[in-house]
Amino acid sequence: MKMKTQGLLALIVAACAALSPNAHADEVSVAVAANFAGPLAKIAEGFTAASGHTLKVSAGSTGKFYSQIVSGAPFEVLIAADDETPRKLIAEGFGVAGSNHTYAIGKLVLWSAQPGYVDDQGAVLATGTFAHLAIANPKLAPYGQAANAVLKARGLTDAVAPRLVTAESIAQAYQFVASGNAELGFVALSQVAVPGKPVTGSYWLVPPSLYGEIRQDAVLLKTGEKNPAATALLAYLKSPAARSVIQAYGYGP
Amino acid sequence: MTADTWTAIRLTAELAGLSTLLLLLVGTPLAWWLARTRSAWKPLFASLVAMPLVLPPTVLGFYLLMLMGPHGPVGQLTQSLGLGRLPFTFAGLVVGSVLYSMPFVVQPLQQAFEAIPERLLEAASTLRASPWDRFVSVALPLARPGFVTASVLGFAHTVGEFGVVLMIGGNIPGQTRVLSVAIYDHVEAAEFDQAHRLAAGMVAFALIVLVTLYITNRPPRDDAEIAR
Numbered sequence: 001m002k003m004k005t006q007g008l009l010a011l012i013v014a015a016c017a018a019l020s021p022n023a024h025a026d027e028v029s030v031a032v033a034a035n036f037a038g039p040l041a042k043i044a045e046g047f048t049a050a051s052g053h054t055l056k057v058s059a060g061s062t063g064k065f066y067s068q069i070v071s072g073a074p075f076e077v078l079i080a081a082d083d084e085t086p087r088k089l090i091a092e093g094f095g096v097a098g099s100n101h102t103y104a105i106g107k108l109v110l111w112s113a114q115p116g117y118v119d120d121q122g123a124v125l126a127t128g129t130f131a132h133l134a135i136a137n138p139k140l141a142p143y144g145q146a147a148n149a150v151l152k153a154r155g156l157t158d159a160v161a162p163r164l165v166t167a168e169s170i171a172q173a174y175q176f177v178a179s180g181n182a183e184l185g186f187v188a189l190s191q192v193a194v195p196g197k198p199v200t201g202s203y204w205l206v207p208p209s210l211y212g213e214i215r216q217d218a219v220l221l222k223t224g225e226k227n228p229a230a231t232a233l234l235a236y237l238k239s240p241a242a243r244s245v246i247q248a249y250g251y252g253p
Numbered sequence: 254m255t256a257d258t259w260t261a262i263r264l265t266a267e268l269a270g271l272s273t274l275l276l277l278l279v280g281t282p283l284a285w286w287l288a289r290t291r292s293a294w295k296p297l298f299a300s301l302v303a304m305p306l307v308l309p310p311t312v313l314g315f316y317l318l319m320l321m322g323p324h325g326p327v328g329q330l331t332q333s334l335g336l337g338r339l340p341f342t343f344a345g346l347v348v349g350s351v352l353y354s355m356p357f358v359v360q361p362l363q364q365a366f367e368a369i370p371e372r373l374l375e376a377a378s379t380l381r382a383s384p385w386d387r388f389v390s391v392a393l394p395l396a397r398p399g400f401v402t403a404s405v406l407g408f409a410h411t412v413g414e415f416g417v418v419l420m421i422g423g424n425i426p427g428q429t430r431v432l433s434v435a436i437y438d439h440v441e442a443a444e445f446d447q448a449h450r451l452a453a454g455m456v457a458f459a460l461i462v463l464v465t466l467y468i469t470n471r472p473p474r475d476d477a478e479i480a481r
Contacts, residue, residue: 067443139442165341165423180323181340
């Protein structure tokens with residue numbers, strides 16, 4: 001009787017191993033800056049196919065994730081929209097030292113859902129008769145800070161202030177413009193230039209000299225230190241397969 | 254307290270005050286009708302009024318954004334009237350609040366009207382009181398506790414509104430950044446000191462309002478006298 005049970009158990013284990021591509025398939029909980037949610041979904045397909053690990057993804061603004069992680073949120077990897085937040089998390093003991101690296105350079109665009117509304121110099125910011133300009137909350141989102149910097153560089157901060165609509169993340173800023181409720185908005189190039197889809201509306205690719213550089217870093221969090229899927233994901237972000245997806249979405253190397 | 258905080262407090266009070274006023278104007282005839290009608294449509298209208306109690310605010314926020322946007326029917330109407338569009342404006346928040354706080358005003362009024370014995374109105378009628386006179390001189394005074402409850406709950410619930418504002422407000426200081434959104438902003442940015450100050454103020458406000466309401470609306474001892 002005992003022999004029979006053991007044999008059955010061995011059979012079940014063997015069957016499970018044969019069915020899954022990886023005997024140690026794990027799940028990793030990822031917090032991703034909203035601008036990178038689209039590319040990450042693409043990258044996750046390749047990652048899961050190659051490693052068997054799966055992703056549990058939450059998208060939002062980097063600043064929001066910072067306060068959630070500091071308050072004990074169970075994320076194992078943060079894919080941020082800046083390099084400052086991962087550094088800060090490491091300094092404060094929430095991130096694993098040495099695990100942070102730049103996976104992309106973000107590109108800011110001024111976008112409208114109306115074709116032909118935004119010119120290639122962004123002059124519409126000064127001359128346009130728009131009622132609302134959407135930006136991501138500068139306190140929470142690096143892309144919001146970048147948008148503020150552009151307005152400042154153009155000397156338009158005060159002129160535009162009454163028409164500024166602050167979204168809680170770059171995803172909501174995109175939604176405000178896509179639904180037409182805001183005529184204009186500063187969003188990420190990755191949201192507008194989705195590979196394989198025609199660009200809707202019109203946009204101005206803002207020269208990085210106007211806002212500095214958006215260095216986007218990923219970091220392993222202490223909660224994920226012992227999860228092989230978490231370390232595998234960070235390594236996979238550097239792989240040629242992931243790099244080609246990141247570049248296809250218009251990010252800088 | 255910073256100037257921004259005062260702006261948020263004033264804005265919240267204005268939004269809640271104006272919404273409550275509009276709700277009393279719209280809600281009183283609606284509640285009177287719901288209390289007195291024998292129409293087969295009553296369950297439908299009563300349900301429509303109660304909908305915000307069970308729907309997530311995101312549903313209301315989503316549809317308002319679509320309806321009031323440039324491609325929505327309400328948005329096209331307001332634009333053709335030269336009023337512009339409602340999302341990201343104070344007026345838009347008022348529209349959202351009126352819909353969202355509707356049950357908190359209409360239901361107490363309806364209950365108060367339903368509690369008025371039919372005989373009293375009939376008696377007034379035999380004294381040749383017109384329907385308007387019966388409503389103003391008999392129904393309104395008897396429904397006073399209902400009006401107190403409706404006003405207080407309508408005001409307080411609008412102060413406590415969050416999800417709809419977050420979706421259609423756009424977080425503009427002085428126009429749409431009400432207290433609940435300001436608190437959310439502070440929490441998300443890990444500015445816990447500011448969040449604490451505002452949040453504790455809200456807790457105190459809610460407690461004071463509700464205690465006052467329960468004291469004012471304590472049923473009078475001689476309740477039975479009226480019914481007799």
